Structure formats: structure tokens, C-alpha cells
């Protein structure tokens with residue numbers, strides 16, 4: 452997006468990519484259908500040490516702007532849920548659209564170009580194995596540390612450090628959580644079971660699906676809350692959001708038995724999860740206070756994850772180049788004129804649902820207009 456915007460403004464642009472093709476992450480995104488934006492995108496959908504930083508770029512390049520580009524290229528798309536826009540066919544449509552826009556803007560793309568060194572005697576000099584580039588402006592769009600097997604590197608952070616810029620310590624975001632040994636042995640044989648829950652941590656909460664995995668928990672609610680979680684914090688999970696599982700016992704005619712409670716819990720929860728939870732939390736007595744305890748526990752499952760599945764499985768890297776180092780309008784370094792950072796390498800991280808791409812597009816356009 453940055454290259455396209457800069458090319459359209461008459462700049463001579465070279466895109467240097469160390470992989471053998473552009474946009475590999477676009478291709479694997481959204482389960483192969485690329486959740487390319489979210490029509491409800493707001494600054495509140497992003498984590499950053501400075502929650503105001505993303506506002507300017509997001510306001511100047513909106514989801515509607517990207518949708519207009521998608522429609523110009525006649526790419527069929529649909530809203531899946533919660534404002535998330537996906538390709539009908541394949542993520543390849545988005546990548547081909549960007550490549551076509553690059554060609555139209557006269558952008559040169561250099562693949563298999565691993566950058567070895569960057570210096571700045573006067574202009575920037577970027578050295579790769581057999582080639583050297585010189586330019587008055589350098590835009591770093593090298594992403595975060597997530598999914599190293601498709602080419603993620605720490606290059607962006609290393610370069611920022613080389614130029615004396617501060618980094619907010621990165622951590623894996625939108626990542627499955629690994630449960631401690633006890634909870635693993637209690638629940639993980641239910642791998643594949645999913646249920647709507649509310650997951651809460653650090654003053655944030657998300658009401659979406661949770662999925663039990665072989666090692667812990669995943670699914671949208673867990674991925675979302677994982678970005679806010681730091682070891683050894685607790686995460687609270689409401690396993691029965693909005694429902695009052697024990698309300699039936701208010702009727703004195705209802706028999707106070709495990710069978711009744713089981714059948715009530717199964718009405719709103721998957722059977723295997725309801726049964727396992729009851730096995731683990733069988734009320735010791737059938738007094739009102741024991742039932743109230745059961746109700747409270749079901750709404751407040753408190754877990755202390757042993758960790759996350761790490762960068763191998765994380766959809767994003769939170770943290771990154773400190774926003775205090777950059778102009779919010781142009782993404783240019785305050786200390787090093789001509790040096791820009793955009794996309795995931797910056798300490799701006801979106802929620803699940805198309806927000807990370809919207810940030811990549813918007814920050815890219817902001818820099819592209821300024822170089």
C-alpha cells in the first residue's frame with residue numbers, strides 16, 4: 452500500500468522482499484480467504500502503549516477506502532460476522548490486486564532480496580547479496596515475529612535499534628493458550644469442543660467462541676484475550692454467559708438432583724463440556740448457598756495459563772517500534788528523517804477480525820503520501 456501510494460505520487464519505488472514472492476501472510480490469512488478489513492474499525496480495536504497513535508492514519512484511510520479498491524478490482528467478498536469482510540474466492544485476489552496496483556504505479560519489486568546491511572552516510576544505502584540500493588527514504592514494513600517458517604524476522608526491530616530508536620518488548624498476540632498440567636488433564640481430552648464464553652483479563656473482555664485444544668484453549672474469545680494476557684496473570688472465563696443455570700431450582704417443585712442440574716446445563720452448553728464441568732464441580736449439597744456457589748463458579752472459571760503457543764502459532768506480534776519515536780501522521784522517525792516504520796512492526800496491534808490488515812493498509816498509505 453505504501454509503495455502504491457508513493458508510486459502514484461511520482462516517487463521511484465523499489466520493494467525489497469527476501470521471500471520468493473510477495474504477501475505470503477496475505478495468502479494464509481483468514482483461513483485462505485483474507486479477512487481484509489472490518490467495517491466497524493475503531494481506535495479501540497487496537498492495543499498500543501499510546502492508544503491515540505493510530506487514530507490519525509486510521510481516519511485518513513478507512514475500511515471504506517479499501518473496500519472501494521476491492522470493488523474497483525471486482526473482487527467478490529462478503530461480511531462473515533461482526534463486520535469482518537472476507538474474499539468469496541481466495542486471499543489470492545487481494546494479493547493480485549495489490550500486485551496489479553504496484554505495476555500500475557510503476558513500482559519495481561525485487562524478490563529473493565535479503566537485506567544484509569543498512570547505512571546512512573547521507574542517503575540510505577541498503578545492501579543485499581548482489582545488489583545495492585540508494586534512496587533518500589526507507590520504509591520498514593517487515594512485520595513482526597509471528598510465523599517464522601514463512602519468513603518473519605526481527606529485522607525491523609534490529610534496524611530501529613541500530614538507529615537508536617526504542618522498542619516496546621514484543622510478545623505473541625492472537626495466540627492459543629496452554630493450560631497448566633492440572634487443567635490440561637481435566638479438560639484437554641475434550642479437544643474440539645467449542646462454546647460461546649466471555650473471556651476477561653486486564654480490564655478487557657470478549658464474548659465469542661472458545662475452543663478446547665489438545666494443550667489448552669483457543670478460538671476467537673481466547674485469541675482476543677491472549678493479546679492482553681501476560682504471565683502469570685489469571686484469565687476469567689464465563690462458561691454460561693447470560694444464562695442462570697440454577698434458576699430452575701427457584702421452583703420448590705424442581706427436584707434438587709444432579710440429573711436436573713445436568714439437564715439444565717446441557718440446554719445451553721455442549722453436552723461433553725457440561726458433563727465434564729459437573730463432574731469437576733458437583734455441588735457437595737443442594738442448599739441454596741451450594742447452588743449459588745455452583746452458579747458463580749460456572750461464570751468465573753479462573754485459569755492461570757502455563758503460557759502461549761508462541762510465535763509459531765501467533766497471528767500477530769504485539770509491541771514493537773515505540774510510537775513515541777514516530778510521527779502519527781506520516782510514520783516517519785522523529786530522530787532519523789527519511790526512515791519510516793509501518794504495519795505490524797510498529798507498537799500497534801489489532802484485535803482479531805480484519806483490524807491488523809486495516810492498520811497495515813492505513814499506516815502504509817500514511818507513509819506513502821509522505822515519502
Ligand SMILES: Cc1cc2nc3c(=O)[nH]c(=O)nc-3n(C[C@H](O)[C@H](O)[C@H](O)COP(=O)(O)OP(=O)(O)OC[C@H]3O[C@@H](n4cnc5c(N)ncnc54)[C@H](O)[C@@H]3O)c2cc1C
Nearest residue numbers: 469476480481486593594602606794795805806807808811
Ligand atoms: C495465520 C495468520 C492469519 C492472519 N489472518 C489475518 C486476517 O484474516 N486479517 C487480518 O487483519 N490480519 C490477519 N493476520 C495478521 C496480518 O497478516 C498481519 O498483521 C499483516 O500481514 C502485517 O502486515 P505487514 O506488512 O506489517 O507485515 P507482513 O505481512 O508480515 O509482511 C512483512 C514482509 O516483510 C518480509 N521480510 C521480513 N523480514 C525481511 C527482511 N529482513 N528482508 C526483506 N524482507 C523481509 C516478509 O517476508 C514479509 O513479506 C494473520 C496473520 C497470520 C499469521
